Amino acid sequence: MQLITVGTVAFDRIETPFGIAEKTVGGAATYISLAASVFLDKMGLVSVVGDDFPESVMQQLQDRGVDLAGLEVLKGKESFFWAGRYHYDMNTRDTLETRLNVLLELDPKLPESYRQAPYVMLGNLDPTVQGKVLDQMKDRPALVVMDTMNFWMDSALEKLKEVIARVDILTINDAEARQLSGEHSLVKAAVKILDMGPKYLVVKKGEHGALLFGPDRVFFAPALPLEDVIDPTGAGDTFAGGFIGYLARTQDHSFDNLKRAIIVGSAMASFTCEKFGIERIAEVSREDIDERIQQFVELVDFDIELVEG
């Protein structure tokens, strides 16, 4: 395996000011795997679903080269369910409901072939489960990227900090960076969070792009201005999947390559926003992505001459 991903595989109910999806497939690991699979042939997914989860989506993941030996299907149980409502700006949302369901029973047992994967993506999930995945790796992976959210900061902060101390890169949004660090300034927040263990911090700012903080360097990537944002759910996970998928493909962890990975992740996240749920990212091709990366290059390209004196 080149990459393993742990995270939710879920049903979502999504309300935006412009429409509603009553029951659509979502989950952090679903988006991450669909995005990363564009760059990789051998990747594994660790999660749990109930037998209410559609076979057709599992098939879709397998068709994209995602191995599901690590996905437990629990008979007679319901899959994780999340409901959210977006505000008018589509950058902020309220969680209306989180039903953990099968997630309460997730005690991951990694298939043998997953235990030497050089790249590990800890998708948003109970930090105890994220930690158990790391415990089962035979050697220290080449790169561990972790995503989390305020839900786990509110309910399991100490465990969360233990796992954060074991990862290379943490990806969270700006509000979560402020909550985790207790600092309003994102620059100060980054210093505090890097002190907790990770080498790099990615702060996702939705429509306003993403910041990459290293020990002594910062990089900013904008988000592509889209004509219509239909549903931003999963944009953060798609970003993470594109980011780690690109790094696993190139196997280069220099700051310059992390910058490229941020652009790739941002390009991929823009697709997810164009339709409800996984619909758009599931159909995206390498050519679509290359074209969009080119749009990013043009978006930020400028010449400037400093005025003398």
Ligand code: AMP
């Ligand atoms: P994103 O928009 O990238 O933050 O991710 C949205 C996805 O996260 C949805 O598809 C949800 O199923 C999933 N999700 C929502 N709440 C949680 C949670 N507390 N733990 C894990 N996954 C969640």
